[in-house]
Amino acid sequence: MGAILEAKGITKSFTGxxxxxxxxxxxxxxxxxxxxxxNGAGKSTxxxxxxxxxxxxxxxxxxxxxxxxxxxxxxxxxLGIAMVHQELNYMPYMSVADYMYLGREPRTWFFLKKxxxxxLTRKQLENIRLEVDPNIKMGELSVSDIQMIExxxxxxxxxxIVILDEPTSSLSETEVDRLFEILNLLKASGVxxxxxxxxxxxxxxxxxxxxxxxDGDMVLTEKLINLKREDIVNKMVGREIEExxxxxxxxxxxVLLAVKGLTRxxxxxxxxxxxxxxxxxxxxxxxxxGRTEIVTAIFGEKKLDAGEVFVKGKSVKIKNSRQAVRxxxxxxxxxxxxxxxxxxxxxxxxxxxxxLRQLSRYGLLDRGKINKRTGTMMEKLQIKARSVEQLVExxxxxxxxxxxxxxxxxxxxxxxxxxxxxxxxxxxxxxxxYKLMNSLAxxxxxxxxxxxxxxxxxxxxxxVIVLHEGKITGELERDEITQESIMLLASG
Amino acid sequence: MLSETGMKKxxxxxxxxxxxxxxxxxxxxxxxxxSPNFIKLLNVVTVFKQISMLGILAIGSTFVLISGGIDLSxxxxxxxxxxxxxxxxxxxxxxxxxxPIMAAILVGSAIGFINGIGVTFGKITPFIMTLGFMISVRxxxxxxxxxRPIFGLSDKFMNISNAPVFKLGAVAVPSLxxxxxxxxxxxxxxxxxxxxxxxxxAVGGNEDAARFSAIxxxxxxxxxxxxxGCLAGLCGVLMTSxxxxxxxxxxxxxxxxxxxxxxxxxxxxxxxxxTIWKTLLGALIIGVMQNxxxxxxxSPFIQTIIQGLIIIIAVxxxxxxxxxx
Numbered sequence: 001m002g003a004i005l006e007a008k009g010i011t012k013s014f015t016g017x018x019x020x021x022x023x024x025x026x027x028x029x030x031x032x033x034x035x036x037x038x039n040g041a042g043k044s045t046x047x048x049x050x051x052x053x054x055x056x057x058x059x060x061x062x063x064x065x066x067x068x069x070x071x072x073x074x075x076x077x078x079l080g081i082a083m084v085h086q087e088l089n090y091m092p093y094m095s096v097a098d099y100m101y102l103g104r105e106p107r108t109w110f111f112l113k114k115x116x117x118x119x120l121t122r123k124q125l126e127n128i129r130l131e132v133d134p135n136i137k138m139g140e141l142s143v144s145d146i147q148m149i150e151x152x153x154x155x156x157x158x159x160x161i162v163i164l165d166e167p168t169s170s171l172s173e174t175e176v177d178r179l180f181e182i183l184n185l186l187k188a189s190g191v192x193x194x195x196x197x198x199x200x201x202x203x204x205x206x207x208x209x210x211x212x213x214x215d216g217d218m219v220l221t222e223k224l225i226n227l228k229r230e231d232i233v234n235k236m237v238g239r240e241i242e243e244x245x246x247x248x249x250x251x252x253x254x255v256l257l258a259v260k261g262l263t264r265x266x267x268x269x270x271x272x273x274x275x276x277x278x279x280x281x282x283x284x285x286x287x288x289x290g291r292t293e294i295v296t297a298i299f300g301e302k303k304l305d306a307g308e309v310f311v312k313g314k315s316v317k318i319k320n321s322r323q324a325v326r327x328x329x330x331x332x333x334x335x336x337x338x339x340x341x342x343x344x345x346x347x348x349x350x351x352x353x354x355x356l357r358q359l360s361r362y363g364l365l366d367r368g369k370i371n372k373r374t375g376t377m378m379e380k381l382q383i384k385a386r387s388v389e390q391l392v393e394x395x396x397x398x399x400x401x402x403x404x405x406x407x408x409x410x411x412x413x414x415x416x417x418x419x420x421x422x423x424x425x426x427x428x429x430x431x432x433x434y435k436l437m438n439s440l441a442x443x444x445x446x447x448x449x450x451x452x453x454x455x456x457x458x459x460x461x462x463x464v465i466v467l468h469e470g471k472i473t474g475e476l477e478r479d480e481i482t483q484e485s486i487m488l489l490a491s492g
Numbered sequence: 493m494l495s496e497t498g499m500k501k502x503x504x505x506x507x508x509x510x511x512x513x514x515x516x517x518x519x520x521x522x523x524x525x526x527s528p529n530f531i532k533l534l535n536v537v538t539v540f541k542q543i544s545m546l547g548i549l550a551i552g553s554t555f556v557l558i559s560g561g562i563d564l565s566x567x568x569x570x571x572x573x574x575x576x577x578x579x580x581x582x583x584x585x586x587x588x589x590x591x592p593i594m595a596a597i598l599v600g601s602a603i604g605f606i607n608g609i610g611v612t613f614g615k616i617t618p619f620i621m622t623l624g625f626m627i628s629v630r631x632x633x634x635x636x637x638x639x640r641p642i643f644g645l646s647d648k649f650m651n652i653s654n655a656p657v658f659k660l661g662a663v664a665v666p667s668l669x670x671x672x673x674x675x676x677x678x679x680x681x682x683x684x685x686x687x688x689x690x691x692x693x694a695v696g697g698n699e700d701a702a703r704f705s706a707i708x709x710x711x712x713x714x715x716x717x718x719x720x721g722c723l724a725g726l727c728g729v730l731m732t733s734x735x736x737x738x739x740x741x742x743x744x745x746x747x748x749x750x751x752x753x754x755x756x757x758x759x760x761x762x763x764x765x766x767t768i769w770k771t772l773l774g775a776l777i778i779g780v781m782q783n784x785x786x787x788x789x790x791s792p793f794i795q796t797i798i799q800g801l802i803i804i805i806a807v808x809x810x811x812x813x814x815x816x817x
Contacts, residue, residue, distance in 0.1 A: 301704060325706040339704050342697035344764045353694055353705045356687045363686045407705065 002065050004029045004192050005050075005081075005161055010059035012045055019045045020056070021216040027161065032183060032193045034203050034224070037213035037236055038426040039396035043196055046213070047163055050194075051083050052076040080160035084150045086169065086424070092139025097121040099138050100153050124156045125149075128182045143287075144175035151182060155191065162186065163194040168202060169424055172287045172452065173487060180206050198426055200229055201455055214238055237428050244431045245459040249441040252462065253277035255313070256446040257329075257415045259298060262307035267293040268470035271307070275415065275446040280437060282461035283450045284486045290470040291450045292334055295417045299331045300324045311415070325354060330413035332404055334420050334450075340404040341392050348374045348388035351406045377406040382432065398429025405436065416440060419450045434460060454483040466490050511809050512757060512773045519777060523784035530787055533663050543779035544672040545570075545727045545734075547772055549746055550753035551679050552723035554771045557754055558683075559716045560696040560763030561611060561618040565603065566724040567746035568629035571739075573600045573728030575633045578642040578738020581649040589648055596732075597725040603629060604721015608714030626747065633740035642738035653733035671730060675723065680768045692716060696763030753778055756806040777806065 005027040012020040020042045027033050037043050048054045050061070052070035060067050063079055070076050090099060097117050098105075106116040121134040130148045138146060147167060154162055164183075168176050183193055183206060195207055203210060204224055211221040212235045219235050233244070258274035268290040275281045283291045296302045298309055300318035308315050311327045318324045324331070333339035341350055351374040352359055359369045374388050381402045385395055392403055401421065408416070418437070422430045437447055437460065451457050457464060464476045466489035474489040524530045549566050556563045573596035580592035603625060610621040653671075656664035683689040691712050694702040703709045727746075732738050757774030759766030781802055785795040 299704075320708075321704055321706045322708060331704060333704055338698075339700050342694050342701055342764065344697045345693065349690060349693070353690070353702075353707070356690055360687050363688065365685055365687060365690065411706075 003027055003062075004064060006062040006065075007046075007050070008060050008062070010046065010049060010056045010061075012049065012054060012056050019216050020049075022059070023213070023216070023218040024221075025211060025218065026221070027192050027194065029160075029192060030187050030190050031209065032187055032195055032207045034195045034197060034207035034210040035213065036197065036200065036203070036210060036232065038428050039398050040215070041213040041236070042216045043213055044165070047083065047165065047194070047196065050076065050081055050161075050163065077157055077159070080158065081163070082154040082157060082159040082161070083163040083165065084147065084154060084167065086166040088143070088146050088150060090138050090146055090150070092137065094138050095135050096125075096132060096138060096141075096149055097134040100124060100134075100149065100156065120156075124152045127155065128152050128185065130182075142175075143170045144172075144178070147171075147179070148182065151186075155186065159191070161192050161194065163196070165196045166198065166424060167195070168197065168199055170287070173454075174286070176202065198424065198430075199453070200232055200427070203232075212236055233427055236426075244427065244434065246435050246438040248460070248462065249278050249280075249438060250462075251278050251442070253444060256311070257298075257448075258310040258313075260308050260310070262294060262297060262309075263305050264293065264297055264302065265305050267302075268297075268467075271467075271472060273465050273472070273475070275448055277414075277444045277446055278441050279462045280441055280447040280449055280460050282457040282464040282481075283448060283467065284454075284457055284464050285467035285490045287452065288469070289467040289490065291467055292419055293470075294467075295331065295419060295448060295450065296333075298324075299329060299417060325411055325413070328412070328414040330408035330411055330416050332408055332416070332418045332421055334423075336397075336400055336404050340407075341400060343393035344391060346389045346391055347378065347383065347385050347395070347403055350392050350403050351377055351388075351410065354407055354411050373410060374406075377410060381406050381409075381436070396425075396429075398425035398432075401425055401429065401433065405433070414445055416445055416447045417450075418447060420452065421449070422451070422453065422456065454486060457481070457486065458483055512770055512777070512806065515806055515809065516773050516777050516780070519780055519784070523780065523787070527784070527787045530784060533660060535783065535787070537660070537663050537665055537669075539776075539779050539783045540669050540672070541666060542783060543775045544668045545730055546746070546749055546753060546779065547672045547775045548675045548723055548727055548730075549750035550757070550771050550775045551675055551768055552720035553747075553750040554754045554757070554759050554766050554768060555679070555683065555692065555716050556618075556720050557751070557759045557761060558696045558763060558766045559692045559713060560699060561713060561716070562622065562751070562761070563604075563607065563717060563720050564619065564622040564747045564751075565607060565625040565629055566720065566727075566750060567743040568626045568633065569600045569603050569721055569724035570728045570731055570743040570746055571741070572603070572629050572633040572636070573597070573725040574732040574742065575637045575642065575728075575738045575740050577649075577729045578645060578732045579636065581646060581732070581738075582642070582644050583646045584644070586646065589652070592649065593652070593729050596729045597722055600725020600728060601718050601722040604718040604724070605714065607721065608717035611717065612710040612713050622747075630740065637738060637740045639740070641740075643736075645732070645736060645738075649733055650736055651733075653730045668730060668734060671726065675726075676768060676772065683768060688712070688715070693764055696765075698764070749778065752803050756803055774806070777802065 003026045007025040010020050010023045023046060035043050045054065049056050052072045052075050061070060068079060070079065100121050101117050106113040106120065118134050125132055128148060128151060130152060132145055167179060171179065186193060207224055209221060209223050210232065212219045212232060214236060253276055255274045255276050260272045262271040263269050271294055285291055293302060297304050300320045300323055309318060316327055318327060337343060348370065352370050359366050359373065378388060383399050383402045385399060392400060422433055441447060449461060458481050461481060462478055464481050464486060465472055466474045466486055468490055476485055529535055553563060576599050577592040577596040580587050580595050607622055607625060610616045611618045653666060653668040655667045657667050657670060658665055691707050694707060695709055695712050699709060731742055753774035754766065754771045756777055757771035759771060781799060782795065785798060
């Protein structure tokens with residue numbers, strides 16, 4: 001039996017820049033095929049071509065051995081190709097059933113058959129073993145459930161090829177397990193899955209083959225059992241990447257930040273811990289454990305019902321971000337597009353934003369100073385952009401995150417809160433962020449790291465505080481930190 | 493390093509960014525061809541006179557829109573502050589000019605300030621807050637003026653807008669235009685060269701990110717509504733002086749016209765985007781169009797129809813050029 005999908009010699013350029021170069025790709029029936037590559041390698045362009053959003057400059061696509069021209073996403077869907085995007089597009093006020101059958105509601109003449117729709121929806125959900133009431137509004141569901149419903153929807157169209165874009169970036173460990181169960185079910189029923197992810201450690205668990213793209217070239221397609229993780233990373237990056245994680249800083253000094261009894265009703269209770277100079281303290285826990293809420297409160301942008309915060313031994317009342325910055329605290333927040341960046345602003349404007357007053361005289365901007373400081377930051381962090389004037393929305397995820405880091409570095413903080421700083425960025429950029437964190441620790445800064453990527457937490461943190469449903473369930477010292485010990489405490 | 497494609501790209505970008513300018517130029521050319529009176533000096537001065545107040549209000553609206561808000565109450569603020577100025581500017585009282593002028597500006601600023609408080613601490617969505625005031629403030633103006641225009645203003649009051657500052661040939665350029673020029677200069681500096689300007693763009697571009705970046709978002713918003721109210725107050729004085737009476741029924745469409753001028757000038761209703769020069773072009777396009785249609789003797793009803801269409805067309809091209817980036 002031939003491959004269900006074959007792409008041969010796909011080439012695509014945009015305004016003179018070659019984005020895909022003679023790429024070959026083959027997908028077998030019932031195969032879970034991962035595609036990996038750094039940002040800019042061409043993964044999303046290739047997917048857009050498969051989905052009919054772009055037309056290749058040359059090359060052909062064969063479905064079941066037949067050459068096809070895919071003109072539009074609607075046609076791609078008809079041909080059996082569907083995609084579940086990283087940023088889920090759904091309507092929060094629609095019910096599950098409404099959303100599932102949007103555009104193809106069961107009906108007689110003009111009248112909608114509501115019960116028929118509910119029944120059909122229930123069946124689809126059963127197929128993927130998802131227990132959700134079809135009447136619930138989409139907005140009330142967790143990210144993981146919404147994703148499951150997207151997959152069910154896509155399957156209900158009879159799609160034979162399902163493309164998943166970074167499906168696990170917002171999922172907890174248990175939710176990832178659930179996703180993988182569904183994918184295996186799909187696989188068993190003959191559906192093929194294209195799985196795009198930066199999370200290389202997951203690939204072994206779920207994917208049969210992996211294709212590595214680099215700078216528009218197809219570098220390698222191979223069965224996963226034949227590859228080691230370092231091999232994949234090397235091929236992705238094209239150079240020997242030394243240890244992704246730098247050596248941990250051991251020179252730890254006095255306490256910079258201490259919190260006692262932090263409480264906020266419904267979110268967290270009695271949180272006490274401290275962070276020292278040179279230390280990276282991890283806050284671990286399942287999604288919803290309250291970690292982001294706690295650090296947002298420390299930063300002053302959420303009100304505390306009880307508890308005290310001490311900076312360098314002195315009790316402080318931080319009521320808003322300005323006061324936090326004055327106390328030398330920086331907050332690299334969770335979702336850079338939502339809380340970290342002004343996407344329609346330039347690199348320069350974003351980087352300079354917090355310290356604008358220092359870069360001005362009597363309220364008038366000092367252009368020279370601004371250009372100099374932002375230019376220096378761009379170089380120091382190796383932010384890849386045409387110039388400081390480039391709009392941030394057109395940068396890759398990794399470079400966007402670097403802009404956020406640059407912004408905070410300019411405030412010269414002593415306490416860094418980083419919430420999921422490497423989410424959605426590729427291996428190369430991740431490694432640079434780790435190096436930066438390490439050098440900050442060596443300079444005597446204190447870092448609070450929130451991360452759902454356990455390997456990251458294990459390799460970077462001197463200490464880990466684990467939370468479960470708003471309470472601290474344990475604190476792990478250096479030798480005790482393992483993925484298992486964290487998970488144990490995180491599950492309550 | 494600009495490659496050849498890079499060079500071509502930045503030229504097309506420049507043309508697209510200046511799309512509004514081309515619309516304006518083409519509009520002027522068409523009208524000039526149809527009626528040579530259009531480019532006569534007297535008419536040019538008339539056009540600028542007609543858009544002076546629109547220009548000032550459009551600049552104020554631009555500031556509010558850039559910050560992500562909207563202010564529908566400016567017309568009513570013009571009316572109320574105009575009435576206040578008239579009440580203090582009558583011949584009998586013989587007040588030094590500074591009194592009615594400052595009164596109008598203070599009244600305008602105060603209303604703007606309340607708008608700001610409502611939008612920030614009151615958490616009332618700007619559309620509704622300023623809509624409510626649009627209605628009530630005009631009512632208050634009608635109350636103060638007892639529903640009748642206030643006449644008998646002093647001569648020096650009349651001179652505020654109408655004094656001929658200098659002559660270009662046979663044509664007198666009234667002081668009104670210089671207020672516009674003054675506002676343009678001051679506001680341009682404020683928007684482009686100050687920290688406050690950068691904060692405006694940041695708040696409009698992404699309010700949450702601005703809040704987390706140590707910007708006092710509430711203060712920025714209150715300031716921008718107060719500023720807009722202040723400019724509207726100034727317009728109140730200018731309007732009263734221009735029509736030589738304190739009339740609470742004027743300026744009914746001013747808020748929408750000001751917003752239309754801004755939007756034609758490329759200001760995004762979602763916030764974070766806009767410049768003063770393009771807004772001025774927007775105001776000029778509206779002014780030139782009104783003026784052109786008047787000269788050509790087109791019925792005022794048809795004028796209004798065409799006005800609305802031009803707004804849609806101008807924004808259509810602007811949206812397209814932005815989508816293509």
